[in-house]
Amino acid sequence: MDLSAINPLVLIASLMVSATPILLAAIGELVVEKSGVLNLGVEGMMIVGAICGFATAVETGSPLLGFIAAAAGSALLSLIFAVLTQFLLANQVATGLALTLFGLGFSAMLGQGYVGLKPPSTPTLHIPVLSDLPVVGTMLFSHDLMVYVSLALVAAVWATLKYTRVGLILRAVGENHDAAHALGYKVIRIRILAIMFGGACAGLGGAYLSLVRVPQWTEGMTAGAGWIALAIVVFGSWKPWRVLLGAYLFGGISVLQLNLQAAGLKVPVQYLSMSPYLITILVLVIMSANRSRAALSAPASLGRSFHASH
Amino acid sequence: MFILEKRPNPSRFWTGATPVLAVVLTMIAGGLLFAALGKNPFEAIRTIFLDPLIGDNAWYYRAQLLVKAAPLVLIAIGLSLGFRAGIWNIGAEGQYILGAIFGAGVGLWFYPSQHWYIFPLMIIAGGFGGWLWAMIPAILKTRFGTNEILVSLMLVYVAKNLLASMAVGLMRNPEGSGFPGSRDLSAYPSAANLEIFAGTGIHWGVVAAVIAVIASYILLQRHMLGFQIRLTGQAPRAARFAGVKPERLVVFCMGMSGILAGLAGMFEVAGPAGKISIDFASGYGFTAIIVAFLGRLHPIGILLAGLLMALTYVGGDIAQSNIGLPSAAIQAFQGMLLFFLLAVDLLSNYRIRFNLKEAH
Numbered sequence: 001m002d003l004s005a006i007n008p009l010v011l012i013a014s015l016m017v018s019a020t021p022i023l024l025a026a027i028g029e030l031v032v033e034k035s036g037v038l039n040l041g042v043e044g045m046m047i048v049g050a051i052c053g054f055a056t057a058v059e060t061g062s063p064l065l066g067f068i069a070a071a072a073g074s075a076l077l078s079l080i081f082a083v084l085t086q087f088l089l090a091n092q093v094a095t096g097l098a099l100t101l102f103g104l105g106f107s108a109m110l111g112q113g114y115v116g117l118k119p120p121s122t123p124t125l126h127i128p129v130l131s132d133l134p135v136v137g138t139m140l141f142s143h144d145l146m147v148y149v150s151l152a153l154v155a156a157v158w159a160t161l162k163y164t165r166v167g168l169i170l171r172a173v174g175e176n177h178d179a180a181h182a183l184g185y186k187v188i189r190i191r192i193l194a195i196m197f198g199g200a201c202a203g204l205g206g207a208y209l210s211l212v213r214v215p216q217w218t219e220g221m222t223a224g225a226g227w228i229a230l231a232i233v234v235f236g237s238w239k240p241w242r243v244l245l246g247a248y249l250f251g252g253i254s255v256l257q258l259n260l261q262a263a264g265l266k267v268p269v270q271y272l273s274m275s276p277y278l279i280t281i282l283v284l285v286i287m288s289a290n291r292s293r294a295a296l297s298a299p300a301s302l303g304r305s306f307h308a309s310h
Numbered sequence: 311m312f313i314l315e316k317r318p319n320p321s322r323f324w325t326g327a328t329p330v331l332a333v334v335l336t337m338i339a340g341g342l343l344f345a346a347l348g349k350n351p352f353e354a355i356r357t358i359f360l361d362p363l364i365g366d367n368a369w370y371y372r373a374q375l376l377v378k379a380a381p382l383v384l385i386a387i388g389l390s391l392g393f394r395a396g397i398w399n400i401g402a403e404g405q406y407i408l409g410a411i412f413g414a415g416v417g418l419w420f421y422p423s424q425h426w427y428i429f430p431l432m433i434i435a436g437g438f439g440g441w442l443w444a445m446i447p448a449i450l451k452t453r454f455g456t457n458e459i460l461v462s463l464m465l466v467y468v469a470k471n472l473l474a475s476m477a478v479g480l481m482r483n484p485e486g487s488g489f490p491g492s493r494d495l496s497a498y499p500s501a502a503n504l505e506i507f508a509g510t511g512i513h514w515g516v517v518a519a520v521i522a523v524i525a526s527y528i529l530l531q532r533h534m535l536g537f538q539i540r541l542t543g544q545a546p547r548a549a550r551f552a553g554v555k556p557e558r559l560v561v562f563c564m565g566m567s568g569i570l571a572g573l574a575g576m577f578e579v580a581g582p583a584g585k586i587s588i589d590f591a592s593g594y595g596f597t598a599i600i601v602a603f604l605g606r607l608h609p610i611g612i613l614l615a616g617l618l619m620a621l622t623y624v625g626g627d628i629a630q631s632n633i634g635l636p637s638a639a640i641q642a643f644q645g646m647l648l649f650f651l652l653a654v655d656l657l658s659n660y661r662i663r664f665n666l667k668e669a670h
Contacts, residue, residue, distance in 0.1 A: 040459065080649065083653075084649065084653055085650055086651050088652070088655075088656045089314070089656060089659075089660070090652035090653065090655060090656070091652065093398055093459070094603060094648070094652055095649075095652050097400060097648075098600075098645060098648035098649050098652060100595075101596055101599070101600065101641075101644065101645040101648060102642060102645025102646060102649060103645070104645070105638055105639075105640070105641025105642035105643070105644065105645050106638075106641075106645070107639060108636075108638030108642075109347075109636055109638040109639050109641075109642050112636055112638065123312055146483040190408075220658070223467065224463070224466075224467045226462070227460060227463050227464065228464075230460060231460050231464070234457065234460070268475050268478075268479060269473070270471040270472065270474045270475035270478075271475065273561070274467070274468045274470050274471045274472070277464040277465070277467045277468050278468060280460075280464050281450075281456075281460075281461050281464050281465070284450075284456050284457060284460055284461060285450055285454050285456050287458040288450075288454045288455045288457065289454045289455075289456075298426065307314065307316070308595075
């Protein structure tokens with residue numbers, strides 16, 4: 001095995017790229033869960049976003065339009081979830097699963113003509129001065145726009161939840177929907193908006209996979225990324241910066257295992273490919289082992305349907 | 311403006327009628343979807359739902375129906391036990407793969423000797439493999455309170471990688487000129503899961519599925535444990551006061567669904583699939599979730615739902631070869647079914663009151 005083939009600079013740079021899809025999906029899901037809704041359909045929304053973004057980018061030649069279409073497409077899909085769980089009071093776990101199963105089939109259907117095509121490449125941003133810095137420039141400041149958008153989203157979600165009235169209302173709805181309702185807040189409306197925000201973020205994450213990270217379209221290409229995003233929200237105890245940390249840790253592990261594969265580590269490829277999933281399980285166990293803390297940080301109304309009886 | 315009024319008890323009529331209504335609505339929406347793909351919707355729906363039953367070569371397709379329904383029913387019966395108690399094992403696909411690996415492993419171990427006990431041993435090994443894989447999320451849940459949804463799902467991806475490594479490594483056919491995939495178990499008489507009556511499609515997996523339906527019916531209706539499962543799902547607090555131990559219930563429900571999924575995988579690898587290969591996992595473990603809900607988590611309902619879902623598989627294959635309907639469209643169609651089912655479920659738990667003036 002040749003470990004010298006692994007360049008730490010490139011490793012960190014590709015870590016950011018590999019973490020971005022999960023980070024986008026996770027920060028969206030964080031907002032959804034903060035409003036008290038558990039949407040297990042992240043995987044389905046991501047893959048629909050992946051094909052919407054890919055198809056649009058290929059047809060129009062513009063990756064930017066691709067990302068916009070991905071966000072719109074997945075937000076639309078999440079609207080199905082919103083209607084079912086908020087108006088028709090369907091079980092959130094079952095509906096989320098349905099969204100994933102439907103999304104996987106639907107995306108495969110949409111993507112039939114797009115297998116094997118190459119998307120237009122997403123340009124990397126050249127930031128004056130910063131990009132030209134030695135070491136740090138290639139590591140942190142030579143990425144495409146979406147990497148920075150994902151970081152900005154984390155900051156925006158954090159600031160909104162912590163400092164603004166909107167954030168306070170969102171948290172109130174998620175902690176105690178009956179009290180929020182009694183105060184006159186439109187619980188259902190707020191939750192629907194949160195669900196759609198989560199859908200749009202998952203769509204961006206999916207499109208990042210198909211347009212930048214891979215970049216190609218194959219059926220089922222998200223390969224559990226949406227589920228890992230859900231796990232990272234738990235890992236981050238519903239706090240934006242910890243979600244960022246979780247996503248980057250996870251990105252680091254998956255990049256490292258790919259690098260070890262390339263470096264010719266004497267372990268069958270399949271066992272290395274398992275590692276991200278196993279580590280996710282390990283992290284979940286560590287987080288949940290400390291029961292009191294996990295119980296405190298989860299939104300109190302998470303997963304419960306709201307029905308105003310009068 | 312309409313308002314919803316919660317029923318004191320779920321409506322008996324709607325509990326039975328909603329799955330039928332959901333199927334009809336899915337047919338309509340599916341027809342629109344197929345029309346959007348440029349296919350004649352009536353022809354597509356007829357091909358999927360009628361041709362396997364009464365079309366040309368229906369005798370062949372009817373046998374296929376049982377072959378496809380058996381794993382779906384087996385897995386869904388197991389899942390329904392947990393779902394009833396609020397235990398969400400959604401990693402049945404992984405348990406199904408492990409059952410196949412363990413079952414095939416025993417079969418390959420004995421190759422090429424011929425003994426009557428090889429197949430029974432494979433059945434035990436298959437069930438054990440599925441059980442083992444399901445015990446991971448079960449123990450983690452009872453010990454550490456880890457979310458079983460995420461853990462069981464992550465294990466699906468681990469299982470898929472394990473399957474791939476088996477197909478290209480440990481279990482690869484030494485006479486297969488280097489191609490991935492194990493020896494053909496269906497051509498090895500002592501290990502093959504053959505049809506019991508030729509041409510009917512009834513193999514041992516079908517028998518096991520029928521036994522599972524009957525056993526779970528008795529368990530849920532006539533046994534204390536079944537009562538505890540139902541009680542925990544409907545009123546967890548009351549169940550605690552009644553002396554139900556939630557940990558034991560988690561281990562039992564996860565274990566049972568693991569065993570049944572493992573058996574399904576074993577019967578599949580020794581019969582219809584024939585061997586361990588990279589693409590062995592065909593998504594039965596996920597489709598079974600739809601089957602369990604469509605059957606309203608009731609054993610008899612699951613039997614019917616399994617047959618219906620098998621019909622969409624078999625009919626989907628026919629539609630693919632005859633009118634060029636993509637197989638992914640069938641997958642989307644199955645997902646839609648679950649959406650409609652969850653949507654119309656409202657009718658069994660709520661009464662809709664129409665009100666001309668604003669409710670409040």
